[in-house]
C-alpha cells in the first residue's frame with residue numbers, strides 16, 4: 001500500500017471523544033523513546049507528522065491521523081515513564097485500557113520494541129493483557145539499523161524464546177528501521193491486506 005495522503009485529525013485524553021467514524025483503525029504503542037514517532041513519520045513519509053521527542057512524560061494523548069482518506073493511524077502515548085495506577089499494576093493508564101476495550105474500530109495494534117533490548121516486563125505484561133482481552137497485535141522491532149544482521153537474528157530469536165514461555169503461538173513481527181526504512185513497506189502491505197479483508201467481509 002502506498003500512503004498518498006496523511007493528516008492529523010485530533011488529540012484526545014478520553015476514548016469517548018475519539019472520532020465517531022467507522023474507519024478501520026491501527027494503533028501504535030510502545031515505551032517512551034522506542035522510536036514510535038519516527039516510525040509513524042516513516043510510514044507516512046512525512047518528517048513531522050508525529051512529534052518526535054525524547055522528553056519523558058510528554059502529554060499523554062490519543063492522536064488520530066487520517067491516511068489515504070480511508071483509515072486511521074492512532075499514535076498512543078508512550079508508556080514506561082508515565083504515572084500508573086496501582087490497580088493496573090504498572091501496565092499503563094486507564095484511558096489506554098479504555099481505548100483498547102472500547103474502540104471497536106481497532107483492527108490491530110502494533111507494539112513497538114527496541115530491538116537492542118532484552119524483553120522488558122512492562123512489554124511482556126502488556127502483551128499478556130492484550131491477549132487476555134483478545135486484542136490482536138503485532139510486534140514491531142525498531143532501530144534495526146543499530147545492529148548487525150547476526151545480532152538482529154539473535155535478539156529476535158531470544159525474544160521469541162521468551163514469548164514461547166507463555167504464548168502457544170508467536171505474534172506476527174516486523175523488523176524495522178525508520179532511519180533506513182527497512183520493514184516500513186512490510187507494515188504498510190500488512191495494513192493494506194487487512195483493509196482489503198475488511199472490505200471483502202462487508
Ligand code: GDP
Nearest residue numbers: 032033034035036037038052053143177178179
Ligand atoms: P518515541 O518517543 O517513541 O516517539 O521515539 P522517537 O521517534 O522520538 O525516537 C526516539 C529517539 O530514537 C530519537 O533520538 C530518534 O532519532 C531515535 N530513533 C528513532 N527511530 C530510529 C531508527 O530507526 N534508527 C535509529 N538509529 N534511531 C532511531
